[in-house]
Amino acid sequence: MYSHRSTPEACLPEAERETHADPILDREEKRAVHDSDSSHAATINANENASSPDAANGMPMPPEPEASRTKLQTSIIMVCLCASVFLAALDTTIVTTALPTISEYFHSSAGYTWIGSAYLLANSASIPSWGKLSDIWGRKPILLGACSVFFIGSTLAATSVNIGMLIAARAIQGIGGGGLLVLVNICISDLFSMRNRGQYFALVGMTWALASALGPVLGGVFTEKVSWRWCFYINLPITGTVTILLFFFLKLDSPRTPVWDGLKAVDWVGSLTVVGGTLMLLLGLELGGVSFSWGSPTVVCLIVFGVVVTGLFVLNEWKLAKYPVMPTRIFSNISNAAALGACFSHGFVFISASYYLPLYFQAVMGASPLLSGVYVLPYALALSFCSVATGIFIKKTGMYLPPIWFGFTIMTLGVGLFIDLPVTTNWAKVILFEIVLGIGVGPNFQAPLIALQSHVQPGDIATATATFGFVRTLSTAISVVIGSVVFQNQMKNHYTTLVGPLGAALANELSGGSAGASVGIVKQLPPAQKAVAQEAYYQSLRTMWIMYVAFAGLGLVISLFIGRHVLSKEHQVTKTGLAAEEEKRKLNQQKKVKDEEPVP
Structure with a gap:
């Protein structure tokens, strides 16, 4: 068993590394040929201390970092x-x-x-x-x-x-x-x-x-x-x-990096452009269809300039930055790109249940805001259990691909079951569907991150991890916006169904951009009108769940491109x-x- 090292050998494609019959001997041969390159490695392998002069002279070596902690x-x-x-x-x-x-x-x-x-x-x-x-x-x-x-x-x-x-x-x-x-x-x-x-x-x-x-x-x-x-x-x-x-x-x-030297080394252009591009893009998505129409100059300018500034960020990271915030080499490996794509899909679907199940409980099931939060706990508990079980599995087996594929398969099934959430009270069905989705979401909180880290140089793990976190938070923000757009458009399509029983004023309140904020009105309606409103909410949420099934399935397809790598102890x-x-x-x-x- 050998680990991924920050040497020229570690930079080789995985398939080329796995052709070596004797990795230890091959590593020593590589070191003899590329000694000058190895001197620039930015990481220390704790196990290499065994071959140091001190060890050869019988002097005790410091314990490995993990072993040194109680x-x-x-x-x-x-x-x-x-x-x-x-x-x-x-x-x-x-x-x-x-x-x-x-x-x-x-x-x-x-x-x-x-x-x-x-x-x-x-x-x-x-x-x-x-x-x-x-x-x-x-x-x-x-x-x-x-x-x-x-x-x-x-x-x-x-x-x-x-x-x-x-x-x-x-x-x-x-x-x-x-x-x-x-x-x-x-x-x-x-x-x-x-x-x-x-x-x-x-x-x-x-x-x-x-x-x-x-x-x-x-x-x-x-x-x-x-x-x-x-x-x-x-x-x-x-x-x-x-x-x-x-x-x-x-x-x-x-390291005791001097403040001024550290400030000079910061990729300020990259930091400012990624912040500016992200803020403009998310603001445009946040305001669109709520404070402004999607075709308004404000929303269009925010989204367009957000994309342009993001493009400048990519150019800076690729060609200009000395110490880039997000090195483009992280994306050069198809396995890394697939791991980040799986992360995006997972975050996109994960937040949907946390964000829209309470809306379902309030609008369709008539729950209070507080109880709607309590009713999401079966999903969270199942997710938590499977997340821990996945961590134990990876530690015991050293394999991260089976949990990734299992998770995306069950996640696609689970969010697909949400299409059939009951319009009347059926708690056994609701809890079962939540548990299935939780089982599917749980494994991919950490498995794609381990896949990404195993395919980058050790010195790039921090930036790769930050990129992973950025993709996850970005996906959740975009998911909430897209889910809202689908839901609101569907509620707008139900206007003609609502206007007859409820009247124009209430139909306007319950359709379009104000549908989510007006859920409290549904509880105050007479039974006949309430049933019509609840059916409109139910059908609109059902269409939204179909969209999330598509994203979950896309994540499953993307995950097939994640490469295998032996995880070292x-x-x-x-x-x-x-x-x-x-x-x-x-x-x-x-x-x-x-x-x-x-x-x-």
């Missing part, structure tokens, strides 16, 4: 990392049931959507930059910085005196939350070997799912029993405790800092030159 230390670190993800994911959904109360408190209906959107937009746009910052200054200081930003944003949100301050605070929260989500996965990648990290990624996936499901429930409890401000106050003691514990227990390589410690970045850049330049040399 179970208690590992447990404390993982509890802190999972708590960080829990808070970042919780703040995505905790305000959903509190929004009406917050809007009424500040007497601002205009800020209703921006309280949630500000967090999501800032979260998505900031993720790529966090990974590169951790490459320059190290994982630990940047993770602690993300905790601090999230703490500050939560404090400002909890003490907001007007709607503008709350929206700005939510944006600050989103920046910190984006850092927490991506840096937790990067730290796990640095702490554990490729074979072992699957079970820890699984815990993160389970935490994310539970937080997303519990968010509306906790938000409703805080709003009804205490105050909406506790949706943000709850973050303060947990974030503070996590920051202190990580400061003392998280032991990772942290050897732990590699990734160096960070400017010296490591420069070594990695030179190594990639040398590889590019060799790839361009004509074959004799």
Whole structure:
């Protein structure tokens, strides 16, 4: 068993590497031929210490990083990392049931959507930059910085005196939350070997799912029993405790990069263009069909300029950036592109149940906002169980492709079952369908990430992980918008069905862009009119689920292009800092030159 190394051999295609009959002997031959190239490697294989001069002289070598930690230390670190993800994911959904109360408190209906959107937009746009910052200054200081930003944003949100301050605070929260989500996965990648990290990624996936499901429930409890401000106050003691514990227990390589040197090395053009392009694109999608028509100059300009700026970002990363935020070499491997495509499809479908099942429970089943959040728990629990089971499977077998294929197959089946969700109360059927979808969604929280990491150079794991996180958050944001567009268009098509029994005024309220926000009206209608409205909601959601089945099936097809790779139990410690970045850049330049040399 041998591991993927940051040497010219590691840069070879997988099929070429697997032709070697004796990988250890072949590695030594490669090292003799390409000694100058190997000197530029940006990672250290802990097992190579056995061949060092100290070991030859009988001197004791330092233990491998995983072996140097006690179970208690590992447990404390993982509890802190999972708590960080829990808070970042919780703040995505905790305000959903509190929004009406917050809007009424500040007497601002205009800020209703921006309280949630500000967090999501800032979260998505900031993720790529966090990974590169951790490459320059190290994982630990940047993770602690993300905790601090999230703490500050939560404090400002909890003490907001007007709607503008709350929206700005939510944006600050989103920046910190984006850092927490991506840096937790990067730290796990640095702490554990490729074979072992699957079970820890699984815990993160389970935490994310539970937080997303519990968010509306906790938000409703805080709003009804205490105050909406506790949706943000709850973050303060947990974030503070996590920051202190990580400061003392998280032991990772942290280069003492001078601030000014680090700032000069940041890919500012790449960071600004990815943030600007993402914000404009998501804002256009967010405003389209709600605040402005899809053909309005505002929406068209935002989407067009978002695409243009994103194109400039790609050009900068490809040709101009010295230390790119998102190196294009990550996408040069078809397996990597397939893993990211699978990530997009998975995130696209995963969020659909969390976001639209509560709408189904409220509009069709007549549930309250609080209970609609509780009714999503079977989905979250099944998802969490399968996420953990997948991590254990990958650790035991070293195989990630079977869980990926199994997950997408069952996910396609599960979301397909949602097409047949009952229009009348049938809880056995609803819970069964939720469990099936949860079983399908669970495995692919971490398996595609492991597939991606196994096919990149060790020095690129942070940027690859950040790219993976960016694709996932982008897919969830786009999914909510596209799902809303399909649902709203279908409700608009039911206008003629609604206008007869309900009248023009109510039909206008329940059709088009206001359908989701007007779900409370359905409960107040007389039985005959309520049945007509519920049928319109049911049929519109049914069409939307068909669209999600198509995306789940597309993900299954894409996943077939993910390549197989042997997962090593050897732990590699990734160096960070400017010296490591420069070594990695030179190594990639040398590889590019060799790839361009004509074959004799």
